[in-house]
Amino acid sequence: MTANGEEGWYGWPDSDEYEALRETWPDVERFDERKALARKMQQLYRDFVGTVLLGQAVSPIARRKTLTGLIEMPALTPMWNLQKA
16 A cells, blocks of 8 residues: 555555655564554545545456366366366
């Protein structure tokens, strides 16, 4: 999640404060400090509304009835478990 405005993709959100926090992320080593930084970043991102989700995407697939073992996942269709029936 970035908010670099004109330097990013068309329509990207713009927040200098969020980008400053994001740049400090790699330098934070302790888990509790990183957790606190993540909370600040999430709150700030929600406050300036960086993303508005408008719907849901579905990737329909077609397969033969003779194939078994299909693992249903929302983002991809793994092929490693398929077998002929």
